Amino acid sequence: MGDGKGGGAGPRFSKWSFRVLVTAILALIAWYAGQHNVTAQEFNEAFASIPLAAIILAMFFDYGLDSGKLYDKMIKKPSNRMLGLIYAVIASVVFFFAFLWIITGNIQAASAASVVASAVVALLVLMPNTGTSEWILWLWIAETLVTAGKFLTILPGVS
Numbered sequence: 428m429g430d431g432k433g434g435g436a437g438p439r440f441s442k443w444s445f446r447v448l449v450t451a452i453l454a455l456i457a458w459y460a461g462q463h464n465v466t467a468q469e470f471n472e473a474f475a476s477i478p479l480a481a482i483i484l485a486m487f488f489d490y491g492l493d494s495g496k497l498y499d500k501m502i503k504k505p506s507n508r509m510l511g512l513i514y515a516v517i518a519s520v521v522f523f524f525a526f527l528w529i530i531t532g533n534i535q536a537a538s539a540a541s542v543v544a545s546a547v548v549a550l551l552v553l554m555p556n557t558g559t560s561e562w563i564l565w566l567w568i569a570e571t572l573v574t575a576g577k578f579l580t581i582l583p584g585v586s
Contacts, residue, residue: 445512449554456546463539473530473544475570476578481529482567488522489552489563515553523549529583 524534527545531537551563571579
């Protein structure tokens with residue numbers, strides 16, 4: 428993705444700078460969880476409550492980013508590669524709010540655990556080379572097992 432080689436005019440980003448960005452996002456998620464006392468069990472329940480259809484949608488979006496089709500459009504096509512990184516981050520922010528809405532049904536009434544679960548999904552989608560490994564699905568399966576399937580839903584709004 429961002430190796431700092433070739434492509435586009437203007438400032439370039441490197442794998443190192445992308446890792447710093449991801450680390451900053453992880454730190455922000457951890458800080459938010461700490462400030463709102465999100466427990467591991469609350470996270471488990473929030474992540475397990477994501478409908479299976481939404482998990483599959485996230486996997487397709489993640490695969491589209493990682494297969495190069497979406498990253499090429501966002502990162503390689505703009506004349507400035509840094510602008511491409513900004514596009515990818517904006518797409519992840521939009522995805523974060525979409526997942527938050529899917530989990531809670533109302534963004535304004537979202538719990539802190541739902542915010543953290545949505546942020547984890549958005550971060551997994553943003554990170555390169557995760558779309559071909561189904562990490563989002565495997566995490567969802569693990570959380571569903573941990574909660575004994577109590578929060579299992581197939582479609583949003585359908586239990």
